[in-house]
Amino acid sequence: MQRYNDLRILCTGMGWPSAQPGGLNTYFKHICESLDTQHELEALVCSANKPEVKSGLRVTNVAGTNLKLSKRRDAFRMQAAEIMNGQPVDIVYSHFAPYSLGVAMEAKARNIPVVMTFHGPWSEEIRLEGKGLKHRFKTMIAKSWEMKAYQLADAFIVLSETFRDILHHQYGVPLAKIHIIPGGADVGRFKPAANRSAIRTKLGLPEGKTVVLTLRRLVNRMGLLQLLEAWKEVVRSKPDAVLFIGGKGPLKTELESRIVEYGLQSSVRLLGYIPDSELADYYQAADLFVVPSQALEGFGLITVEAMAAGVPVMATPIGGNREILEKYRPDMLFAGTSSSDIASGLNRILKHPELWPTGEQCRNHVLEHYTWKRVSEQVNEVFHSVIDLDDRHAYVRNQSAAARKRGGREQDESSLSGSYR
Structure with missing residues:
Protein backbone atom coordinates (compact mmCIF):
# COMPACT_ATOMS: atom_id res chain seq x y z
CA MET A 1 0.00 0.00 0.00
CA ALA A 185 -1.37 32.77 2.60
CA ASP A 186 2.05 32.99 1.01
CA VAL A 187 3.74 34.14 4.22
CA GLY A 188 7.11 34.52 2.51
CA ARG A 189 5.68 37.07 0.13
CA PHE A 190 3.01 38.78 2.23
CA LYS A 191 4.73 40.25 5.28
CA PRO A 192 4.78 43.59 7.13
CA ALA A 193 6.50 46.51 5.43
CA ALA A 194 9.93 47.60 6.59
CA ASN A 195 9.16 51.15 5.40
CA ARG A 196 5.48 51.83 4.74
CA SER A 197 6.06 55.49 3.88
CA ALA A 198 8.39 54.51 1.03
CA ILE A 199 5.81 52.06 -0.33
CA ARG A 200 3.04 54.68 -0.19
CA THR A 201 5.25 57.11 -2.08
CA LYS A 202 6.02 54.42 -4.66
CA LEU A 203 2.29 53.72 -5.18
CA GLY A 204 1.24 57.37 -5.13
CA LEU A 205 -0.84 56.95 -1.99
CA PRO A 206 -1.27 59.87 0.42
CA GLU A 207 0.77 60.39 3.56
CA GLY A 208 -0.97 61.59 6.71
CA LYS A 209 -4.18 59.76 5.76
CA THR A 210 -5.79 56.63 7.14
CA VAL A 211 -5.77 54.27 4.16
CA VAL A 212 -8.57 51.69 4.03
CA LEU A 213 -8.16 49.13 1.26
CA THR A 214 -10.34 46.46 -0.32
CA LEU A 215 -9.57 44.17 -3.27
CA ARG A 216 -12.66 42.71 -4.89
CA ARG A 217 -14.10 41.51 -8.14
CA LEU A 218 -16.52 44.30 -9.04
CA VAL A 219 -19.78 42.33 -8.80
CA ASN A 220 -22.82 42.76 -6.58
CA ARG A 221 -22.21 40.02 -4.03
CA MET A 222 -18.87 41.54 -3.02
CA GLY A 223 -20.65 44.34 -1.11
CA LEU A 224 -18.98 47.34 -2.72
CA LEU A 225 -22.21 49.30 -3.16
CA GLN A 226 -22.94 48.83 0.53
CA LEU A 227 -19.39 49.89 1.37
CA LEU A 228 -19.72 53.12 -0.64
CA GLU A 229 -22.99 53.97 1.03
CA ALA A 230 -21.38 53.34 4.42
CA TRP A 231 -18.40 55.49 3.47
CA LYS A 232 -20.66 58.57 3.31
CA GLU A 233 -21.10 58.22 7.06
CA VAL A 234 -17.47 57.31 7.74
CA VAL A 235 -15.92 60.44 6.20
CA ARG A 236 -18.22 62.68 8.21
CA SER A 237 -16.62 61.50 11.44
CA LYS A 238 -13.22 60.57 10.00
CA PRO A 239 -12.45 63.11 7.23
CA ASP A 240 -8.80 62.02 6.92
CA ALA A 241 -9.80 58.47 5.91
CA VAL A 242 -9.49 57.42 2.26
CA LEU A 243 -10.90 54.28 0.66
CA PHE A 244 -9.09 52.47 -2.16
CA ILE A 245 -10.94 49.82 -4.15
CA GLY A 246 -8.87 47.48 -6.31
CA GLY A 247 -10.38 45.19 -8.92
CA LYS A 248 -12.26 44.97 -12.18
CA GLY A 249 -15.71 43.80 -13.18
CA PRO A 250 -19.15 44.76 -14.53
CA LEU A 251 -20.00 46.98 -11.54
CA LYS A 252 -17.34 49.57 -12.36
CA THR A 253 -19.64 52.08 -14.08
CA GLU A 254 -22.20 51.99 -11.29
CA LEU A 255 -19.49 52.43 -8.65
CA GLU A 256 -18.12 55.46 -10.50
CA SER A 257 -21.63 56.93 -10.64
CA ARG A 258 -22.24 56.36 -6.93
CA ILE A 259 -18.94 57.99 -5.98
CA VAL A 260 -20.03 61.15 -7.79
CA GLU A 261 -23.59 60.97 -6.48
CA TYR A 262 -22.36 60.66 -2.88
CA GLY A 263 -19.72 63.37 -3.31
CA LEU A 264 -16.89 60.98 -2.45
CA GLN A 265 -14.45 61.92 -5.24
CA SER A 266 -11.83 63.16 -2.75
CA SER A 267 -12.10 60.20 -0.36
CA VAL A 268 -12.60 57.17 -2.65
CA ARG A 269 -10.39 55.98 -5.49
CA LEU A 270 -11.02 53.08 -7.85
CA LEU A 271 -7.60 51.56 -8.54
CA GLY A 272 -8.66 49.20 -11.31
CA TYR A 273 -6.99 45.82 -11.64
CA ILE A 274 -3.92 45.53 -9.43
CA PRO A 275 -1.23 43.34 -11.03
CA ASP A 276 -0.09 40.41 -8.96
CA SER A 277 3.40 41.89 -8.82
CA GLU A 278 2.04 44.93 -6.91
CA LEU A 279 -0.33 43.12 -4.59
CA ALA A 280 2.04 42.82 -1.62
CA ASP A 281 2.85 46.54 -1.83
CA TYR A 282 -0.80 47.54 -1.62
CA TYR A 283 -1.37 45.32 1.42
CA GLN A 284 1.69 46.81 3.13
CA ALA A 285 0.61 50.39 2.36
CA ALA A 286 -2.82 50.01 4.00
CA ASP A 287 -3.76 50.83 7.58
CA LEU A 288 -6.92 48.72 7.48
CA PHE A 289 -8.32 46.13 5.07
CA VAL A 290 -12.08 45.69 4.67
CA VAL A 291 -14.09 42.78 3.21
CA PRO A 292 -17.79 43.76 2.81
CA SER A 293 -19.03 40.49 1.22
CA GLN A 294 -22.79 39.98 0.99
CA ALA A 295 -22.90 36.28 0.07
CA LEU A 296 -20.93 33.16 -0.92
CA GLU A 297 -17.59 34.05 0.67
CA GLY A 298 -16.19 30.56 1.04
CA PHE A 299 -12.96 31.46 2.78
CA GLY A 300 -11.37 34.80 2.01
CA LEU A 301 -7.79 34.37 0.83
CA ILE A 302 -7.42 38.15 0.76
CA THR A 303 -8.23 38.23 4.48
CA VAL A 304 -5.33 36.02 5.51
CA GLU A 305 -3.01 37.59 2.92
CA ALA A 306 -3.66 41.04 4.39
CA MET A 307 -3.18 39.73 7.93
CA ALA A 308 0.06 38.02 6.92
CA ALA A 309 1.21 41.48 5.77
CA GLY A 310 0.43 42.80 9.24
CA VAL A 311 -2.79 44.62 8.29
CA PRO A 312 -5.90 44.37 10.53
CA VAL A 313 -9.01 43.19 8.68
CA MET A 314 -12.68 44.07 9.19
CA ALA A 315 -15.26 41.90 7.46
CA THR A 316 -18.94 41.12 7.28
CA PRO A 317 -19.92 37.93 9.15
CA ILE A 318 -20.20 35.88 5.95
CA GLY A 319 -18.69 32.46 5.31
CA GLY A 320 -15.01 31.96 5.90
CA ASN A 321 -14.41 35.54 7.04
CA ARG A 322 -16.72 35.00 9.97
CA GLU A 323 -14.87 31.82 10.87
CA ILE A 324 -11.42 33.43 10.58
CA LEU A 325 -12.20 36.50 12.68
CA GLU A 326 -14.65 34.97 15.15
CA LYS A 327 -11.92 32.69 16.50
CA TYR A 328 -9.37 35.50 16.52
CA ARG A 329 -10.83 39.00 16.98
CA PRO A 330 -14.65 38.96 16.86
CA ASP A 331 -14.66 42.72 17.45
CA MET A 332 -13.30 43.06 13.88
CA LEU A 333 -16.54 41.64 12.45
CA PHE A 334 -19.35 43.94 11.35
CA ALA A 335 -22.69 43.25 13.03
CA GLY A 336 -24.24 42.41 9.65
CA THR A 337 -24.03 43.05 5.91
CA SER A 338 -26.02 46.29 5.58
CA SER A 339 -24.44 49.65 4.83
CA SER A 340 -25.43 50.86 8.30
CA ASP A 341 -23.71 47.85 9.90
CA ILE A 342 -20.56 48.56 7.88
CA ALA A 343 -20.63 52.28 8.69
CA SER A 344 -21.12 51.63 12.40
CA GLY A 345 -18.28 49.12 12.54
CA LEU A 346 -15.84 51.28 10.60
CA ASN A 347 -16.62 54.36 12.71
CA ARG A 348 -16.12 52.35 15.89
CA ILE A 349 -12.75 50.97 14.80
CA LEU A 350 -11.38 54.09 13.08
CA LYS A 351 -12.04 56.21 16.18
CA HIS A 352 -10.01 53.81 18.36
CA PRO A 353 -6.90 52.59 16.52
CA GLU A 354 -5.34 51.76 19.89
CA LEU A 355 -7.76 48.81 20.05
CA TRP A 356 -6.66 47.34 16.72
CA PRO A 357 -4.67 44.10 16.69
CA THR A 358 -1.02 44.81 16.03
CA GLY A 359 0.71 43.81 12.82
CA GLU A 360 2.65 41.16 14.72
CA GLN A 361 -0.54 39.70 16.19
CA CYS A 362 -2.19 39.56 12.77
CA ARG A 363 0.79 37.83 11.19
CA ASN A 364 1.27 35.36 14.05
CA HIS A 365 -2.33 34.23 13.74
CA VAL A 366 -1.76 33.43 10.07
CA LEU A 367 1.53 31.65 10.78
CA GLU A 368 -0.24 29.46 13.30
CA HIS A 369 -3.32 28.57 11.28
CA TYR A 370 -3.16 29.56 7.60
CA THR A 371 0.03 28.54 5.78
CA SER A 400 -14.76 -11.95 -3.30
CA ALA A 401 -13.62 -12.80 -6.81
CA ALA A 402 -11.23 -15.41 -5.47
CA ALA A 403 -13.98 -16.93 -3.33
CA ARG A 404 -16.32 -17.09 -6.30
CA LYS A 405 -13.59 -18.72 -8.34
CA ARG A 406 -12.91 -21.28 -5.59
CA GLY A 407 -16.63 -21.91 -5.23
CA GLY A 408 -16.92 -22.49 -8.95
CA ARG A 409 -14.03 -25.02 -8.89
CA GLU A 410 -15.56 -26.86 -5.91
CA GLN A 411 -18.90 -27.05 -7.70
CA ASP A 412 -17.21 -28.37 -10.83
CA GLU A 413 -15.29 -30.99 -8.80
CA SER A 414 -18.50 -32.04 -7.04
CA SER A 415 -20.31 -32.46 -10.33
CA LEU A 416 -17.44 -34.46 -11.76
CA SER A 417 -17.33 -36.78 -8.72
CA GLY A 418 -21.05 -37.38 -8.97
CA SER A 419 -20.78 -38.53 -12.56
CA TYR A 420 -18.42 -41.37 -11.52
CA ARG A 421 -20.62 -42.78 -8.77
Whole structure:
Protein backbone atom coordinates (compact mmCIF):
# COMPACT_ATOMS: atom_id res chain seq x y z
CA MET A 1 0.00 0.00 0.00
CA GLN A 2 1.37 3.43 -0.93
CA ARG A 3 1.94 5.86 1.89
CA TYR A 4 2.60 9.53 2.20
CA ASN A 5 5.07 10.50 -0.52
CA ASP A 6 5.49 10.20 -4.27
CA LEU A 7 1.88 9.95 -5.35
CA ARG A 8 1.14 10.57 -9.00
CA ILE A 9 -1.48 13.32 -8.91
CA LEU A 10 -3.50 14.75 -11.79
CA CYS A 11 -4.87 18.17 -10.78
CA THR A 12 -7.53 20.03 -12.72
CA GLY A 13 -8.24 23.69 -12.05
CA MET A 14 -10.04 26.55 -13.74
CA GLY A 15 -7.22 28.90 -14.74
CA TRP A 16 -3.90 30.26 -13.54
CA PRO A 17 -3.65 33.58 -11.67
CA SER A 18 -0.96 35.04 -13.93
CA ALA A 19 -3.56 35.06 -16.73
CA GLN A 20 -6.87 34.98 -14.84
CA PRO A 21 -6.81 36.48 -11.32
CA GLY A 22 -9.17 35.23 -8.65
CA GLY A 23 -9.34 33.36 -5.39
CA LEU A 24 -9.92 29.91 -6.92
CA ASN A 25 -6.98 30.24 -9.28
CA THR A 26 -4.73 31.61 -6.55
CA TYR A 27 -5.64 28.70 -4.29
CA PHE A 28 -5.05 26.22 -7.11
CA LYS A 29 -1.61 27.64 -7.89
CA HIS A 30 -0.42 27.52 -4.29
CA ILE A 31 -1.75 24.06 -3.47
CA CYS A 32 -0.21 22.66 -6.69
CA GLU A 33 3.15 24.23 -5.87
CA SER A 34 3.04 22.89 -2.32
CA LEU A 35 1.99 19.35 -3.30
CA ASP A 36 4.58 19.26 -6.09
CA THR A 37 7.38 19.37 -3.51
CA GLN A 38 6.29 15.93 -2.25
CA HIS A 39 4.64 14.23 -5.21
CA GLU A 40 4.72 13.84 -8.97
CA LEU A 41 2.05 16.29 -10.10
CA GLU A 42 0.59 17.49 -13.38
CA ALA A 43 -1.96 20.30 -13.53
CA LEU A 44 -4.49 21.07 -16.27
CA VAL A 45 -5.94 24.57 -16.72
CA CYS A 46 -7.80 26.67 -19.24
CA SER A 47 -6.13 29.97 -20.04
CA ALA A 48 -6.16 32.72 -22.65
CA ASN A 49 -2.39 33.11 -22.23
CA LYS A 50 0.46 30.80 -21.39
CA PRO A 51 0.50 30.40 -17.58
CA GLU A 52 3.57 31.73 -15.79
CA VAL A 53 4.56 28.81 -13.57
CA LYS A 54 7.27 27.96 -11.09
CA SER A 55 10.25 26.15 -12.59
CA GLY A 56 9.73 22.38 -12.60
CA LEU A 57 5.95 22.52 -12.14
CA ARG A 58 4.07 20.85 -14.99
CA VAL A 59 1.02 22.89 -16.01
CA THR A 60 -0.76 22.20 -19.30
CA ASN A 61 -3.12 24.70 -20.87
CA VAL A 62 -5.75 22.44 -22.46
CA ALA A 63 -7.90 25.12 -24.13
CA GLY A 64 -8.41 28.82 -24.61
CA THR A 65 -11.08 30.69 -22.68
CA ASN A 66 -12.67 31.80 -25.98
CA LEU A 67 -14.12 28.30 -26.55
CA LYS A 68 -17.65 27.39 -25.49
CA LEU A 69 -17.75 25.94 -21.99
CA SER A 70 -18.80 22.52 -23.27
CA LYS A 71 -15.78 22.48 -25.62
CA ARG A 72 -13.47 23.37 -22.73
CA ARG A 73 -15.00 20.59 -20.62
CA ASP A 74 -14.39 18.09 -23.44
CA ALA A 75 -10.80 19.30 -23.85
CA PHE A 76 -10.11 18.58 -20.18
CA ARG A 77 -11.57 15.10 -20.54
CA MET A 78 -9.51 14.25 -23.63
CA GLN A 79 -6.28 15.54 -22.11
CA ALA A 80 -6.91 13.64 -18.87
CA ALA A 81 -7.69 10.41 -20.74
CA GLU A 82 -4.45 10.73 -22.69
CA ILE A 83 -2.47 11.17 -19.47
CA MET A 84 -4.21 8.28 -17.71
CA ASN A 85 -3.64 5.98 -20.69
CA GLY A 86 0.03 6.90 -20.87
CA GLN A 87 1.04 6.56 -17.21
CA PRO A 88 -0.36 5.42 -13.87
CA VAL A 89 -2.31 8.05 -11.91
CA ASP A 90 -2.91 7.51 -8.18
CA ILE A 91 -5.47 10.25 -7.63
CA VAL A 92 -7.37 12.99 -9.45
CA TYR A 93 -7.68 16.26 -7.56
CA SER A 94 -10.26 18.62 -9.12
CA HIS A 95 -11.22 22.24 -8.42
CA PHE A 96 -13.92 23.45 -10.81
CA ALA A 97 -17.04 21.36 -11.46
CA PRO A 98 -17.55 22.04 -15.20
CA TYR A 99 -13.97 21.05 -16.01
CA SER A 100 -14.00 18.21 -13.45
CA LEU A 101 -16.93 16.27 -14.88
CA GLY A 102 -15.30 14.55 -17.86
CA VAL A 103 -12.01 14.06 -16.01
CA ALA A 104 -13.80 12.35 -13.13
CA MET A 105 -15.66 10.08 -15.55
CA GLU A 106 -12.36 8.97 -17.09
CA ALA A 107 -10.89 8.42 -13.61
CA LYS A 108 -13.79 6.30 -12.36
CA ALA A 109 -13.63 4.16 -15.51
CA ARG A 110 -10.06 3.28 -14.45
CA ASN A 111 -10.77 2.91 -10.69
CA ILE A 112 -8.77 6.05 -9.88
CA PRO A 113 -10.06 7.85 -6.77
CA VAL A 114 -11.27 11.44 -7.14
CA VAL A 115 -11.02 14.26 -4.59
CA MET A 116 -12.74 17.56 -5.31
CA THR A 117 -12.28 20.92 -3.61
CA PHE A 118 -15.61 22.73 -3.50
CA HIS A 119 -14.93 26.45 -3.95
CA GLY A 120 -18.56 27.43 -3.87
CA PRO A 121 -21.92 26.88 -5.58
CA TRP A 122 -21.05 27.83 -9.16
CA SER A 123 -24.68 27.77 -10.31
CA GLU A 124 -25.74 30.01 -7.42
CA GLU A 125 -23.01 32.52 -8.29
CA ILE A 126 -24.37 32.58 -11.85
CA ARG A 127 -27.95 33.03 -10.59
CA LEU A 128 -27.03 36.02 -8.44
CA GLU A 129 -25.46 37.95 -11.32
CA GLY A 130 -28.30 37.95 -13.84
CA LYS A 131 -32.03 37.82 -14.57
CA GLY A 132 -34.49 36.51 -17.14
CA LEU A 133 -35.54 33.17 -18.62
CA LYS A 134 -32.32 32.57 -20.54
CA HIS A 135 -30.31 33.21 -17.39
CA ARG A 136 -32.46 30.81 -15.36
CA PHE A 137 -31.91 28.14 -18.00
CA LYS A 138 -28.16 28.75 -17.83
CA THR A 139 -28.32 28.37 -14.06
CA MET A 140 -30.17 25.06 -14.37
CA ILE A 141 -27.58 23.66 -16.78
CA ALA A 142 -24.80 24.73 -14.43
CA LYS A 143 -26.48 23.01 -11.47
CA SER A 144 -26.91 19.84 -13.54
CA TRP A 145 -23.19 19.76 -14.38
CA GLU A 146 -22.30 20.31 -10.74
CA MET A 147 -24.54 17.49 -9.53
CA LYS A 148 -23.13 15.03 -12.09
CA ALA A 149 -19.55 15.92 -11.19
CA TYR A 150 -20.07 15.70 -7.44
CA GLN A 151 -21.65 12.25 -7.71
CA LEU A 152 -18.29 10.96 -8.97
CA ALA A 153 -16.13 12.22 -6.09
CA ASP A 154 -14.82 9.96 -3.33
CA ALA A 155 -14.14 12.89 -0.99
CA PHE A 156 -14.51 16.66 -0.86
CA ILE A 157 -12.42 19.43 0.61
CA VAL A 158 -14.12 22.69 1.59
CA LEU A 159 -12.51 25.83 2.95
CA SER A 160 -15.13 26.65 5.58
CA GLU A 161 -18.04 25.33 7.62
CA THR A 162 -20.31 27.52 5.49
CA PHE A 163 -19.36 25.72 2.30
CA ARG A 164 -19.59 22.34 4.05
CA ASP A 165 -23.21 23.12 4.88
CA ILE A 166 -23.98 24.30 1.33
CA LEU A 167 -22.37 21.20 -0.19
CA HIS A 168 -24.33 18.96 2.16
CA HIS A 169 -27.74 20.64 2.03
CA GLN A 170 -27.88 21.93 -1.56
CA TYR A 171 -26.00 19.10 -3.29
CA GLY A 172 -26.81 16.16 -1.04
CA VAL A 173 -23.19 15.20 -0.32
CA PRO A 174 -22.89 13.09 2.88
CA LEU A 175 -21.07 14.85 5.72
CA ALA A 176 -18.73 11.86 6.05
CA LYS A 177 -17.28 12.70 2.63
CA ILE A 178 -16.55 16.36 3.45
CA HIS A 179 -13.29 17.59 5.00
CA ILE A 180 -12.86 21.21 6.15
CA ILE A 181 -9.40 22.58 5.35
CA PRO A 182 -9.06 26.39 5.39
CA GLY A 183 -6.88 28.08 2.78
CA GLY A 184 -3.54 29.76 3.33
CA ALA A 185 -1.37 32.77 2.60
CA ASP A 186 2.05 32.99 1.01
CA VAL A 187 3.74 34.14 4.22
CA GLY A 188 7.11 34.52 2.51
CA ARG A 189 5.68 37.07 0.13
CA PHE A 190 3.01 38.78 2.23
CA LYS A 191 4.73 40.25 5.28
CA PRO A 192 4.78 43.59 7.13
CA ALA A 193 6.50 46.51 5.43
CA ALA A 194 9.93 47.60 6.59
CA ASN A 195 9.16 51.15 5.40
CA ARG A 196 5.48 51.83 4.74
CA SER A 197 6.06 55.49 3.88
CA ALA A 198 8.39 54.51 1.03
CA ILE A 199 5.81 52.06 -0.33
CA ARG A 200 3.04 54.68 -0.19
CA THR A 201 5.25 57.11 -2.08
CA LYS A 202 6.02 54.42 -4.66
CA LEU A 203 2.29 53.72 -5.18
CA GLY A 204 1.24 57.37 -5.13
CA LEU A 205 -0.84 56.95 -1.99
CA PRO A 206 -1.27 59.87 0.42
CA GLU A 207 0.77 60.39 3.56
CA GLY A 208 -0.97 61.59 6.71
CA LYS A 209 -4.18 59.76 5.76
CA THR A 210 -5.79 56.63 7.14
CA VAL A 211 -5.77 54.27 4.16
CA VAL A 212 -8.57 51.69 4.03
CA LEU A 213 -8.16 49.13 1.26
CA THR A 214 -10.34 46.46 -0.32
CA LEU A 215 -9.57 44.17 -3.27
CA ARG A 216 -12.66 42.71 -4.89
CA ARG A 217 -14.10 41.51 -8.14
CA LEU A 218 -16.52 44.30 -9.04
CA VAL A 219 -19.78 42.33 -8.80
CA ASN A 220 -22.82 42.76 -6.58
CA ARG A 221 -22.21 40.02 -4.03
CA MET A 222 -18.87 41.54 -3.02
CA GLY A 223 -20.65 44.34 -1.11
CA LEU A 224 -18.98 47.34 -2.72
CA LEU A 225 -22.21 49.30 -3.16
CA GLN A 226 -22.94 48.83 0.53
CA LEU A 227 -19.39 49.89 1.37
CA LEU A 228 -19.72 53.12 -0.64
CA GLU A 229 -22.99 53.97 1.03
CA ALA A 230 -21.38 53.34 4.42
CA TRP A 231 -18.40 55.49 3.47
CA LYS A 232 -20.66 58.57 3.31
CA GLU A 233 -21.10 58.22 7.06
CA VAL A 234 -17.47 57.31 7.74
CA VAL A 235 -15.92 60.44 6.20
CA ARG A 236 -18.22 62.68 8.21
CA SER A 237 -16.62 61.50 11.44
CA LYS A 238 -13.22 60.57 10.00
CA PRO A 239 -12.45 63.11 7.23
CA ASP A 240 -8.80 62.02 6.92
CA ALA A 241 -9.80 58.47 5.91
CA VAL A 242 -9.49 57.42 2.26
CA LEU A 243 -10.90 54.28 0.66
CA PHE A 244 -9.09 52.47 -2.16
CA ILE A 245 -10.94 49.82 -4.15
CA GLY A 246 -8.87 47.48 -6.31
CA GLY A 247 -10.38 45.19 -8.92
CA LYS A 248 -12.26 44.97 -12.18
CA GLY A 249 -15.71 43.80 -13.18
CA PRO A 250 -19.15 44.76 -14.53
CA LEU A 251 -20.00 46.98 -11.54
CA LYS A 252 -17.34 49.57 -12.36
CA THR A 253 -19.64 52.08 -14.08
CA GLU A 254 -22.20 51.99 -11.29
CA LEU A 255 -19.49 52.43 -8.65
CA GLU A 256 -18.12 55.46 -10.50
CA SER A 257 -21.63 56.93 -10.64
CA ARG A 258 -22.24 56.36 -6.93
CA ILE A 259 -18.94 57.99 -5.98
CA VAL A 260 -20.03 61.15 -7.79
CA GLU A 261 -23.59 60.97 -6.48
CA TYR A 262 -22.36 60.66 -2.88
CA GLY A 263 -19.72 63.37 -3.31
CA LEU A 264 -16.89 60.98 -2.45
CA GLN A 265 -14.45 61.92 -5.24
CA SER A 266 -11.83 63.16 -2.75
CA SER A 267 -12.10 60.20 -0.36
CA VAL A 268 -12.60 57.17 -2.65
CA ARG A 269 -10.39 55.98 -5.49
CA LEU A 270 -11.02 53.08 -7.85
CA LEU A 271 -7.60 51.56 -8.54
CA GLY A 272 -8.66 49.20 -11.31
CA TYR A 273 -6.99 45.82 -11.64
CA ILE A 274 -3.92 45.53 -9.43
CA PRO A 275 -1.23 43.34 -11.03
CA ASP A 276 -0.09 40.41 -8.96
CA SER A 277 3.40 41.89 -8.82
CA GLU A 278 2.04 44.93 -6.91
CA LEU A 279 -0.33 43.12 -4.59
CA ALA A 280 2.04 42.82 -1.62
CA ASP A 281 2.85 46.54 -1.83
CA TYR A 282 -0.80 47.54 -1.62
CA TYR A 283 -1.37 45.32 1.42
CA GLN A 284 1.69 46.81 3.13
CA ALA A 285 0.61 50.39 2.36
CA ALA A 286 -2.82 50.01 4.00
CA ASP A 287 -3.76 50.83 7.58
CA LEU A 288 -6.92 48.72 7.48
CA PHE A 289 -8.32 46.13 5.07
CA VAL A 290 -12.08 45.69 4.67
CA VAL A 291 -14.09 42.78 3.21
CA PRO A 292 -17.79 43.76 2.81
CA SER A 293 -19.03 40.49 1.22
CA GLN A 294 -22.79 39.98 0.99
CA ALA A 295 -22.90 36.28 0.07
CA LEU A 296 -20.93 33.16 -0.92
CA GLU A 297 -17.59 34.05 0.67
CA GLY A 298 -16.19 30.56 1.04
CA PHE A 299 -12.96 31.46 2.78
CA GLY A 300 -11.37 34.80 2.01
CA LEU A 301 -7.79 34.37 0.83
CA ILE A 302 -7.42 38.15 0.76
CA THR A 303 -8.23 38.23 4.48
CA VAL A 304 -5.33 36.02 5.51
CA GLU A 305 -3.01 37.59 2.92
CA ALA A 306 -3.66 41.04 4.39
CA MET A 307 -3.18 39.73 7.93
CA ALA A 308 0.06 38.02 6.92
CA ALA A 309 1.21 41.48 5.77
CA GLY A 310 0.43 42.80 9.24
CA VAL A 311 -2.79 44.62 8.29
CA PRO A 312 -5.90 44.37 10.53
CA VAL A 313 -9.01 43.19 8.68
CA MET A 314 -12.68 44.07 9.19
CA ALA A 315 -15.26 41.90 7.46
CA THR A 316 -18.94 41.12 7.28
CA PRO A 317 -19.92 37.93 9.15
CA ILE A 318 -20.20 35.88 5.95
CA GLY A 319 -18.69 32.46 5.31
CA GLY A 320 -15.01 31.96 5.90
CA ASN A 321 -14.41 35.54 7.04
CA ARG A 322 -16.72 35.00 9.97
CA GLU A 323 -14.87 31.82 10.87
CA ILE A 324 -11.42 33.43 10.58
CA LEU A 325 -12.20 36.50 12.68
CA GLU A 326 -14.65 34.97 15.15
CA LYS A 327 -11.92 32.69 16.50
CA TYR A 328 -9.37 35.50 16.52
CA ARG A 329 -10.83 39.00 16.98
CA PRO A 330 -14.65 38.96 16.86
CA ASP A 331 -14.66 42.72 17.45
CA MET A 332 -13.30 43.06 13.88
CA LEU A 333 -16.54 41.64 12.45
CA PHE A 334 -19.35 43.94 11.35
CA ALA A 335 -22.69 43.25 13.03
CA GLY A 336 -24.24 42.41 9.65
CA THR A 337 -24.03 43.05 5.91
CA SER A 338 -26.02 46.29 5.58
CA SER A 339 -24.44 49.65 4.83
CA SER A 340 -25.43 50.86 8.30
CA ASP A 341 -23.71 47.85 9.90
CA ILE A 342 -20.56 48.56 7.88
CA ALA A 343 -20.63 52.28 8.69
CA SER A 344 -21.12 51.63 12.40
CA GLY A 345 -18.28 49.12 12.54
CA LEU A 346 -15.84 51.28 10.60
CA ASN A 347 -16.62 54.36 12.71
CA ARG A 348 -16.12 52.35 15.89
CA ILE A 349 -12.75 50.97 14.80
CA LEU A 350 -11.38 54.09 13.08
CA LYS A 351 -12.04 56.21 16.18
CA HIS A 352 -10.01 53.81 18.36
CA PRO A 353 -6.90 52.59 16.52
CA GLU A 354 -5.34 51.76 19.89
CA LEU A 355 -7.76 48.81 20.05
CA TRP A 356 -6.66 47.34 16.72
CA PRO A 357 -4.67 44.10 16.69
CA THR A 358 -1.02 44.81 16.03
CA GLY A 359 0.71 43.81 12.82
CA GLU A 360 2.65 41.16 14.72
CA GLN A 361 -0.54 39.70 16.19
CA CYS A 362 -2.19 39.56 12.77
CA ARG A 363 0.79 37.83 11.19
CA ASN A 364 1.27 35.36 14.05
CA HIS A 365 -2.33 34.23 13.74
CA VAL A 366 -1.76 33.43 10.07
CA LEU A 367 1.53 31.65 10.78
CA GLU A 368 -0.24 29.46 13.30
CA HIS A 369 -3.32 28.57 11.28
CA TYR A 370 -3.16 29.56 7.60
CA THR A 371 0.03 28.54 5.78
CA TRP A 372 0.18 26.54 2.56
CA LYS A 373 2.41 23.98 4.28
CA ARG A 374 -0.35 23.35 6.80
CA VAL A 375 -2.95 23.16 4.01
CA SER A 376 -0.97 20.65 1.94
CA GLU A 377 -0.36 18.42 4.97
CA GLN A 378 -4.10 18.20 5.57
CA VAL A 379 -4.85 17.65 1.88
CA ASN A 380 -2.34 14.78 1.92
CA GLU A 381 -4.27 13.18 4.76
CA VAL A 382 -7.46 13.29 2.69
CA PHE A 383 -5.67 11.78 -0.32
CA HIS A 384 -4.39 8.86 1.69
CA SER A 385 -7.66 8.21 3.46
CA VAL A 386 -9.27 7.87 0.03
CA ILE A 387 -6.43 5.79 -1.43
CA ASP A 388 -6.39 3.52 1.62
CA LEU A 389 -10.15 3.13 1.39
CA ASP A 390 -9.83 2.38 -2.31
CA ASP A 391 -7.14 -0.21 -1.53
CA ARG A 392 -9.43 -1.85 1.04
CA HIS A 393 -12.29 -1.93 -1.45
CA ALA A 394 -9.97 -3.47 -4.04
CA TYR A 395 -8.87 -6.09 -1.48
CA VAL A 396 -12.51 -6.97 -0.72
CA ARG A 397 -13.30 -7.19 -4.45
CA ASN A 398 -10.29 -9.43 -5.07
CA GLN A 399 -11.16 -11.66 -2.11
CA SER A 400 -14.76 -11.95 -3.30
CA ALA A 401 -13.62 -12.80 -6.81
CA ALA A 402 -11.23 -15.41 -5.47
CA ALA A 403 -13.98 -16.93 -3.33
CA ARG A 404 -16.32 -17.09 -6.30
CA LYS A 405 -13.59 -18.72 -8.34
CA ARG A 406 -12.91 -21.28 -5.59
CA GLY A 407 -16.63 -21.91 -5.23
CA GLY A 408 -16.92 -22.49 -8.95
CA ARG A 409 -14.03 -25.02 -8.89
CA GLU A 410 -15.56 -26.86 -5.91
CA GLN A 411 -18.90 -27.05 -7.70
CA ASP A 412 -17.21 -28.37 -10.83
CA GLU A 413 -15.29 -30.99 -8.80
CA SER A 414 -18.50 -32.04 -7.04
CA SER A 415 -20.31 -32.46 -10.33
CA LEU A 416 -17.44 -34.46 -11.76
CA SER A 417 -17.33 -36.78 -8.72
CA GLY A 418 -21.05 -37.38 -8.97
CA SER A 419 -20.78 -38.53 -12.56
CA TYR A 420 -18.42 -41.37 -11.52
CA ARG A 421 -20.62 -42.78 -8.77
